[in-house]
Amino acid sequence: MKPGLHMFVAVLLFFSSELAQAAIAGPPFDPVKGTVKDKDGNPLPGVTIQIKGTSTGTVTQPDGTYSLNVADANAVLIFSYIGYTPQEVPLGGRSVIDIVLESSASELNQVVVVGYGTRRKRDLTGSVGSISGEAIAAQPVNTATQGVQGKLAGVQIVSSGAPGSQPQVRVRGTGSMLAGAEPLYVVDGVLTNDIRNINTADILTMDVLKDASASAIYGVRAANGVIIITTRRGKAGKMEVAYNMTVGWREVANQVKMANATQYTDYLKDAGPNVTIPDYGANSDWYGALLRKGFQQTHNVSLSGGSEKFLYYFNAGYLTDEGIVRANKYDRFTIRSNNEWNIADNLKFVAQVSYMHNTTQNVNLAEVYNNTYRAAPVIPITRDGKYGNTSAFQNVGNSILSIDKVNDRYKENRLQGTGYLEYSPWEFIKLRSSISANQGFQNRRRYNAVFLNDESTFLVAGGNQQRPESQLTMVKEEGTEWIWDNTATFQQRFGRHDLTVLAGFTSQQYEGNYLEGLRRNVPNSPDMWYLIAGDPNTSTNTADGDKYARRSWLGRVNYSYADKYLLTVSFRNDASSRFPSDNRNGYFPAVGAGWVVSEEPWMPKDGALSFLKLRGSWGRIGNDNIASNLYILTANSGLLYFFNGTPTLGTNLADIKDRNLKWETTEEYDFGLEFAFLESRLTGEVNYYNKKTKDALVTVKIPGLLGDPDNEYTTNAGSFVNRGWEFTLGWKDNLSDDFSYNIGGNMTLNHNEVTGLNQGQPLFRGGVGQQGNITKTDNGQPIGSFFVLDAMGVFPDQAAIDAYVDKNGQKIQPNAQPGDLQYRDVDGNGAINDLDRIYAGSYQPKFYYGINAGFNYKGLDFSMDFYGNAGNKIYNGKKAFRYEVTDNIESDYADRRWTASRPSATDPRVLYGNTPASTYFVESGNFFRLNNLTVGYSLPKNVLDAIKIERVRVYLTSQNLFTVKRFSGFSPEMISSNPKQDGFLSLQNSSSPLEAGIELSPYPTTRTYALGLNITF
Incomplete structure (x- = not known):
């Protein structure tokens, strides 16, 4: 324990001891105990309980309980809680007083x-x-x-x-x-x-x-x-026994329509006049065969209750989601048990444990969507029990064949729990020690079955989509993480002073292992899908693992005077094994202050203003979510080299690492205004924030003198800022005992900008096929900005091509044809190349917002939520990622593209594989969506009493009912095109902000319709 913390704990214990001795030395107090709840039976923590006419008092614990020493048996207790109507209760000699507080409809005091x-x-x-x-x-x-x-x-x-x-x-x-x-x-x-x-x-x-x-x-x-x-x-x-269920289906919210056989044939006449188009009488809808309506259901049964000594909650849940892609399915089973034992008046033990098992039938979206998007509609999907061989005509596989001949199954088990012991030697001291564990096991079995052209497909000639050998891949992954927290909390009210002091120590460790094995020629029977059943001469094995630890000291002081002057000071010292020993410690202080202006005596008390608070804060926080070996040098041994002409075995460094890696740190300023008017019917909040991240971890190219100039290493060489405004406003009112309504909304404006990077070295990412990298992260721009040529439109005719010349009269695009895209010569050198690329926005919205409204009338309830964003861009990568001229096109493009008989100013005549990255593929990401619409009805109390049930509610709900957008792809709501779902076992998040907002192989946003039922006994 460090000296500073020694002194802090010593002062805290001395202060507590003095208070305890003062209590013992005074009059013979009798403790008054009880529980404070709301009208629904929920415990209310933080309720102030004061002996009327004195400064003596206390506050309720998180479970709503309290204990207060009272010398006068006829004293009056005042129970007050912002947002609830205060109560004055004469003691009358009682030692147990339980209180139910009525809400005053304020949300600012939860x-x-x-x-x-x-x-x-x-x-x-x-x-x-x-x-x-x-x-x-x-x-x-x-x-x-x-x-x-x-x-x-x-x-x-x-x-x-x-x-x-x-x-x-x-x-x-x-x-x-x-x-x-x-x-x-x-x-x-x-x-x-x-x-x-x-x-x-x-x-x-x-x-x-x-x-x-x-x-x-x-x-x-x-x-x-x-x-x-x-x-x-x-x-x-x-x-109390409750059963909740939903049942419904999901469908694609916005399906990209591809060209039909006629549109496709007309396009190839321009794009590939020498291509011989096969005629099989087909007009295939490949997305129609791939996508479906997926069944979805959830069922939950819970039991809860208890006594003063023991409280319990148990829930079992089951979920099925078929997904909208053929063969995709997700099943999840969960169990949770939360128990609390009140061993004594000042000692309790809490155990919270959950278990999850899920099974996922997976599909390879990158492969399936790429093939589906590009497949020619003139090739049949299936015929006479066989699959159309798209690869006989294109360099494309039959996506339905790919799905049907693969069995890819994930099984995951997660065990998560917390147990803690809480002891209060005095009513103002709370000691807690907790141990938490998070354990995961994942198994994956992927079986690729054999298929040959002459067995599974027709149109055999020239086809290359075949698998002559089966392949079985087995993956086993496990990870265990434990956290040990120890905290001491002092909480006391001295007249108008309210003080809470927290001190603690926490330790954490994670360890995980990954094993993968592959063998070929495994029999096509699920009973034989084991590695031992395959050819041992084709075995491939892979192993990986990770282990890291953290330990931390923490402290926080919350102080308020007269419930109107607020102060919070916190500090945390973290040490992480993911950094070198000299840089492992990070120090993260924070301070915040608030002023409840409405509590000032000079504020008007006419009832219009219910609450007004100003607050401001500053803090520093860190990030160590990186690979654990980024600073560890590795070496290759047993390498042969010649020394003085003699062959010798030696060792070289496998890569270059920064041995001085340190924390990413973020400093943030925040200023806020919170308010409530008209008896808290109108509430709102305004925030301004400024987050500056420095020492950001980025990659830097290795100088050519040190090795391959294409290699990179990770170091602290970046800085950027996020600053913005947040607005929240809501109105709630009860017009009568039978009718209440609410309406509200929120909006966020955010500006992201790189302020220092790599000593001037930008980061290029976001590969899109032959177009190369299309994002550039550099100073003065948002992270992951699109960096492409500026497409000004389409050349309408040869005259326009001839007229597009440089200052010397030379054609800028001499090889262009009528109907081709025209690009801006940004640098004025008379040629179109990478020096003419411009920044064309990023996936990060300039603002996003939500709107919600609803009402309750007797047993009827109605709610709706809207959501949207504006100012972001999406790169239509699937449209730009073209392998060859025979790739299919989108139906809208087929109808809009330039032709001699139908000139277009925006869409080129053809899209080749060598069409460069440009603003033509950058589209608006603005959208406005009805995110949720729900209508429900609850049976009236007289009916419930007759059937002896506490509550019955049925409802209809829909998600993503409609979306107003301009993006021509599947969804403008995108960060990563197809993020991996490694979850708890993943080392770090796999979706990189440097290459976000590119639609390549996305899982489409879905629309959901469901019927729900809630029953409580």
């Missing part, structure tokens, strides 16, 4: 989880967004973050239609170039990068720590924001 503790939202000095579990579970989503889309300012969520996929999340912009841009997830104290194992029905609240002041308590893991998920617990009382 309790939120802030990391190693809770705070009332009105007392926060940092920026935190919150959403209830009910709002998430009300939507037919597989992963919790998908249900938050469009509901929180500063939080961009992009979801894929792929079953079992985890949406990509950006909190206040892109936070890293190479070290992963996804936020940290904390589930009941378990730190993870994957929450696909969390059943949405189990979630009580989700809190998003957006600024450095709020998230700095998590130090190294918090650079991209923190999402804290709290799962449900039992409530004292009789057992």
Whole structure:
């Protein structure tokens, strides 16, 4: 333990001891205990309880319980909680008083989880967004973050239609170039990068720590924001049994229509006049054969209840999602058990355990979508039980054959849990020790069956899509992560002073292994799909693994005076094994201050203004989400070289590493205004943030003198900034006991800019076939900006080509033909080349927004959510990625392209394989979507009483009902074209911000229709 922490703990214990002795030395107090809940039976933490006429008081614990020493048996207790109507309760000699507080309809005073503790939202000095579990579970989503889309300012969520996929999340912009841009997830104290194992029905609240002041308590893991998920617990009382289900289907929301046989034939007359087009009488719809309506269902059964000594919550859930791509399917089974034992009045033990098993029938989207998009419609998909051989006419495989002859199955098991012991030697001291574990096992079996032209396909001549040998690949991957947290919390109110002090130590370790084996000539029977059944002479084995550790010291002080002057100071020291020993320690301080202006006596008390708070904060946080070996030098031994003419075995370095790697660090300033008017019916929030990341990890080219000039190494040589504004506004009102309604919205404006990079070396990424890299990350531009030629339109005729000349009168595009794209000669040198590329925007939106509205009338409820963004660009990579002239084209392009009889000013006559990257392929990513529409009905109380059921609700819901957009591809909502879903076992996020926003082989965004049922007994 460091000297500073020694002194801190000593002072804390001395202070606690003095308070305890003062209490013992005073009058003989009798403790008054009880629980404070809301009208729905939920415990209320943070409720202030004060003895009337004195400065003595306390606050309720996270489970709503309290204990207060009272000397006067006739004293009056005041229970107050912002957002709830205060109550004055005469003691009357009682020692147990349970209270139910009525809500005053204020959302500014809900309790939120802030990391190693809770705070009332009105007392926060940092920026935190919150959403209830009910709002998430009300939507037919597989992963919790998908249900938050469009509901929180500063939080961009992009979801894929792929079953079992985890949406990509950006909190206040892109936070890293190479070290992963996804936020940290904390589930009941378990730190993870994957929450696909969390059943949405189990979630009580989700809190998003957006600024450095709020998230700095998590130090190294918090650079991209923190999402804290709290799962449900039992409530004292009789057992409650609940059943929730949804059943429906998903379909592609926007299908790209390809050219039919007639359009395709007309196009080839211009693009490939010497190509002989086969005539098999076919007009194939390849996407129609690939895509389908996928069945989806969820079922959840929960049991909860308990007594003063024991609380329990148990839930079992099952989910099936067929997916909209042929043969794709995802099944998930989850179990959760959350239990709490109150061993004594000041001692309790909590155990929270969850288990998930999922099975995924996978498809190779990169291969399947590429082939489907390019396949000629003149080739039949199947005929007489055989597959059309597209490769006999094109360099394209039959995508349906590829799917049908592959069995690719993932099986994953996840065990996640937390157990902690909490002891309060005095009512103002809470000691907690918790151990958390996260363990994952994944098995993959991919069997590629044999198929030959003469057996599985027709149109044999020239065909090359065949597999003469079967191939079996088996993968086993496992990872285990444990975290040990120890914290001490001091919480006390002295008159108008409210003080909470937290100190702690945490340790973490991860270890994982990866094994892969491959053999050929394995029999085509599932009972024989084992490596031992294959040819041992064709064996290939691969192994990998990782191990890293972190240890941290942390502390935080929350202070408020008169509930109007707020101060938060936190500090965390992290050490990570992912950096060299000299650079392992990172120091992450933060400070925030707030002023509740509405509490000032000079503020008007006419009732119009309910709440007004100003706050500001500063903090520093880090990022170590990189490979563990980036600074470790490796060597190749046993290499033969000649020394003085004599052959000698020697060793050389395999690569060049930066032995001085250090943390990426982000400093952020945040200023906010929170307000409520008209008895908190109108609420809102305005935030400004400025996040500056320095020492960003980027790649730098190795000088040619040191080896291959194409090689790169990773080092701290970048800096960039995200700054922006967030706006949130909401209105809620009850017009009568039977009718209430709400409407609200949020908007985020974000500006991302690289401010220092590689001593002037830009980063080129985003390969699109023969076009090469089409993104450039450089100073003064957003990360991953598109860098392409500027297409000014189409040459209408030869005269236009002849007229496009340089200052010397020479043709700038002498080889162009009428109908070709015309490119701007940016540098004025009379030739079109890479020096004429321009920045053409990026995938990062300039602003994104959400709108929500709803009402409740008696048993009827209605809600709708809209979501959209503007200012981002998408590169239509699949349209640009052309292998040969016989590739198919999109139907819209076929109708719009330039022809002699139908000149076009925008679309060229043909798209060749050598068509360069240009703004022609850069399209607007703006969209506006009806994200969710739900109509429900709950049976009235008299009917429920007659059938002896607590609650019955049925509802109809739809996701992504319509989208208004300009992008011609599958979806303008894109970060990564096809992100891998390695989840918890993944070393780092696999979707690189440097090459995002390129549509190559995306899983289409889906539209969902579902029927739901909620029953509580």
